[in-house]
Amino acid sequence: MSDETIMVKIRGLSKRFGRIQALDGVDLDIERGRIIGLLGANGAGKSTLLRHIIGLYLPDSGSCTTLGCDASRLGPAELARIGYVHQEGELIDWMTAAQLIRYVSVYYPNWNKELEQRLVGEYEISLKARVGSLSPGQRQRLAILIAICFEPELLILDEPAAALDPLARAQFLDLLLQLIQDQKRTIVISSHILSDVEKVIDHALIMKAGKIVADASFDELREKYSRVRLTSLAGPLPEPLDFANVLECRRNQSEATLIVRDLSPELIEAAAARIHCQAAVQPLPLEDIYRLVVA
Amino acid sequence: MRIFLANWRASLTRERIWLIPVILCTLSAFLAPVGDISLLGGVTLGVVLFIGVCLGIALSRGQFAIASRPFSFCLPGYRESLAEVHFSASLLFSGSFVLIEIMRAHGQWSLLYPDYSWCFLICKTVSMILMGMMTFLVMEALRLALFRLPDIVSGFWSVVVFYIGLGVFRSVQVHRVAAVVGLVSVLVFFRLCLARMSWVKCAHRQLLAGTTGRRVRLEAKGSVLPHVERLFLAQMRTSGPLASARYFWCSLYRTLGPALLCWKWMLLGVVAFVLVCSYSGQEARGVTFIAIGVMAWFVPFPIRSNLLLPAGRRERYVEAVLIAVVISLAFVALTSAIMGLSLLAVALRPGSFPFSATDVRWSGVLLPCLVLPWSFVLQLQGCKWQVLLVIMIAGGYVLDVAYRLIGIGAWSAQAHMILFSTAFICGWALFLLSLRHVCLRGSLIASQVPSGA
Numbered sequence: 001m002s003d004e005t006i007m008v009k010i011r012g013l014s015k016r017f018g019r020i021q022a023l024d025g026v027d028l029d030i031e032r033g034r035i036i037g038l039l040g041a042n043g044a045g046k047s048t049l050l051r052h053i054i055g056l057y058l059p060d061s062g063s064c065t066t067l068g069c070d071a072s073r074l075g076p077a078e079l080a081r082i083g084y085v086h087q088e089g090e091l092i093d094w095m096t097a098a099q100l101i102r103y104v105s106v107y108y109p110n111w112n113k114e115l116e117q118r119l120v121g122e123y124e125i126s127l128k129a130r131v132g133s134l135s136p137g138q139r140q141r142l143a144i145l146i147a148i149c150f151e152p153e154l155l156i157l158d159e160p161a162a163a164l165d166p167l168a169r170a171q172f173l174d175l176l177l178q179l180i181q182d183q184k185r186t187i188v189i190s191s192h193i194l195s196d197v198e199k200v201i202d203h204a205l206i207m208k209a210g211k212i213v214a215d216a217s218f219d220e221l222r223e224k225y226s227r228v229r230l231t232s233l234a235g236p237l238p239e240p241l242d243f244a245n246v247l248e249c250r251r252n253q254s255e256a257t258l259i260v261r262d263l264s265p266e267l268i269e270a271a272a273a274r275i276h277c278q279a280a281v282q283p284l285p286l287e288d289i290y291r292l293v294v295a
Numbered sequence: 296m297r298i299f300l301a302n303w304r305a306s307l308t309r310e311r312i313w314l315i316p317v318i319l320c321t322l323s324a325f326l327a328p329v330g331d332i333s334l335l336g337g338v339t340l341g342v343v344l345f346i347g348v349c350l351g352i353a354l355s356r357g358q359f360a361i362a363s364r365p366f367s368f369c370l371p372g373y374r375e376s377l378a379e380v381h382f383s384a385s386l387l388f389s390g391s392f393v394l395i396e397i398m399r400a401h402g403q404w405s406l407l408y409p410d411y412s413w414c415f416l417i418c419k420t421v422s423m424i425l426m427g428m429m430t431f432l433v434m435e436a437l438r439l440a441l442f443r444l445p446d447i448v449s450g451f452w453s454v455v456v457f458y459i460g461l462g463v464f465r466s467v468q469v470h471r472v473a474a475v476v477g478l479v480s481v482l483v484f485f486r487l488c489l490a491r492m493s494w495v496k497c498a499h500r501q502l503l504a505g506t507t508g509r510r511v512r513l514e515a516k517g518s519v520l521p522h523v524e525r526l527f528l529a530q531m532r533t534s535g536p537l538a539s540a541r542y543f544w545c546s547l548y549r550t551l552g553p554a555l556l557c558w559k560w561m562l563l564g565v566v567a568f569v570l571v572c573s574y575s576g577q578e579a580r581g582v583t584f585i586a587i588g589v590m591a592w593f594v595p596f597p598i599r600s601n602l603l604l605p606a607g608r609r610e611r612y613v614e615a616v617l618i619a620v621v622i623s624l625a626f627v628a629l630t631s632a633i634m635g636l637s638l639l640a641v642a643l644r645p646g647s648f649p650f651s652a653t654d655v656r657w658s659g660v661l662l663p664c665l666v667l668p669w670s671f672v673l674q675l676q677g678c679k680w681q682v683l684l685v686i687m688i689a690g691g692y693v694l695d696v697a698y699r700l701i702g703i704g705a706w707s708a709q710a711h712m713i714l715f716s717t718a719f720i721c722g723w724a725l726f727l728l729s730l731r732h733v734c735l736r737g738s739l740i741a742s743q744v745p746s747g748a
Binding site for chain 1: 524528531532541542545548549552553556600601602603604605606607608609610736737738739740741
């Protein structure tokens with residue numbers, strides 16, 4: 001993999017806050033054009049990792065290179081290519097929404113006015129309202145708007161939809177899907193709403209206690225874990241079931257539902273045939289995959 | 296654990312609670328050199344009134360926090376417990392009055408009282424405790440019962456005026472009257488007020504209303520004047536996209552914006568400050584010292600922010616240095632304006648008003664350059680404004696005592712110049728080192744920064 005295709009390169013990154021080890025030797029490469037879902041429980045280190053990528057935190061040890069530059073030395077040229085939406089939705093409270101948009105747009109020569117106007121309409125942003133008086137959902141929409149209207153190459157979204165209502169979340173997902181059309185754009189999205197994330201991501205990173213426990217394409221994960229529904233064709237199911245790599249099993253006399261790992265559909269078919277069963281293989285939703293990986 | 300102890304234990308985890316005794320002790324120490332209030336003319340009355348209002352607000356905020364804690368509602372016997380907590384807090388408050396008396400004794404440079412004075416002090420201490428409790432409880436009642444800010448402020452003022460009146464016209468007889476009134480008010484307060492649930496409910500309702508009220512106030516305010524915004528945006532656009540000048544103008548706009556938003560109030564504040572300073576004479580130096588330090592805390596440096604804009608760590612450092620210089624110059628201009636207006640106020644005063652113009656000295660004009668870097672350093676270290684207030688008051692007091700003890704006032708002009716230069720260089724060097732550390736090696740995540748940063 002050439003360095004030009006790698007947007008973010010992290011090696012042995014560790015960060016400690018007092019007694020808490022927030023990041024513990026993280027290694028990661030983020031390739032250009034990827035839509036990455038960063039998943040993990042509260043306190044797993046997702047936000048800390050994202051903040052290292054944009055240089056807001058400095059590592060205790062290890063290195064983080066963003067857009068070919070050490071993250072601690074990111075200058076205006078590199079930062080003008082990065083968009084960031086954070087979970088707190090912190091903006092400049094004393095400005096009106098219109099003033100904030102005007103203020104932020106001055107920083108970026110490639111500000112997309114057309115996209116701005118479209119999003120203001122779609123998100124129903126009240127331009128005359130003071131930012132400090134907006135509801136959390138409206139603030140979050142405004143934060144999203146100012147993070148994407150300059151069309152960044154690397155878009156980092158830290159819990160962007162946490163404060164949004166279902167309708168706004170759907171709009172936001174539509175917007176993300178439109179952004180994905182640009183093949184050069186890289187998006188890293190951290191979220192707890194896995195059902196939303198799985199619609200847009202092509203790569204998943206799962207974190208636990210400051211470490212990355214899974215780093216694979218979403219397709220690989222879906223192939224790795226699958227749900228098998230077995231129906232007996234002759235009499236009761238045997239005890240035990242002759243299946244390898246079973247993670248979970250629920251069964252009765254004639255039917256069983258298994259969650260298996262690293263079994264191809266062919267192997268599952270063969271194993272089912274051996275015990276005179278019919279097998280129906282289904283992919284697992286991201287939520288279940290996440291639960292299995294973290295467990 | 297008893298509910299009483301649980302209440303205190305939970306409350307002590309909130310800094311505003313433990314800050315109260317600290318503020319009280321510092322203010323007591325600050326008041327000590329003032330001496331007997333009955334001897335005060337118009338000169339220091341402004342300072343005492345200012346401190347009285349600060350005391351009232353600081354105290355009732357702390358107690359309000361205790362009274363409005365919702366967990367109390369679910370516990371058996373919470374009303375009695377709350378009454379006990381209030382009672383103990385009022386005792387704590389009264390302690391400050393005793394402290395003031397003791398400090399006054401030392402303020403007169405007499406380490407040992409004559410025997411008869413001890414007896415007098417004991418008698419006075421008892422009445423002081425009761426008077427202190429009464430003051431506290433009346434303020435607390437006002438805080439709990441009244442909703443609108445003007446009512447609360449006028450309530451505080453009536454208490455402060457009452458207290459000052461007692462001080463000015465005090466005699467042994469007045470103390471006896473105060474003791475009786477205090478005792479009665481304590482009893483009435485506990486029997487009639489705190490025992491009623493409606494008081495607690497009222498406190499909780501106010502707590503919730505305060506949050507909503509803030510939002511309503513924000514909506515009601517106007518925006519920065521359009522031509523001011525246009526001016527800044529034009530300056531930003533004329534610089535190149537990645538030029539340092541653009542970042543400077545952007546940061547300046549972001550920093551000055553909140554002040555520009557309430558420029559009318561600021562103008563009013565300057566006029567009020569001129570009146571207080573003119574009325575306070577020499578004591579104005581202390582007020583200016585504290586006011587500058589605290590006001591500087593509210594200057595939001597554009598360093599720590601979760602709003603990602605294309606300004607790297609180095610740019611943030613340079614911006615912050617430039618902003619600090621601009622703010623310092625603005626403060627110098629402000630103190631100069633206050634001194635100028637103070638002279639004007641004296642020239643225009645009616646004959647019966649005891650105004651005295653603030654000293655126009657270069658040390659006064661350049662005072663912000665000495666105070667601001669220390670305040671900036673504390674802000675950079677994440678110090679809260681209440682803590683800063685205590686530090687500034689304590690610092691002002693220590694400097695004042697040192698000034699009198701060492702006799703700095705009598706030193707030659709050259710010595711003054713050397714002292715000023717040393718303090719100036721040390722302050723700014725410390726600020727630059729601290730800023731450099733935060734910008735280049737620290738976390739840039741906003742956690743305890745003023746709104747608008």
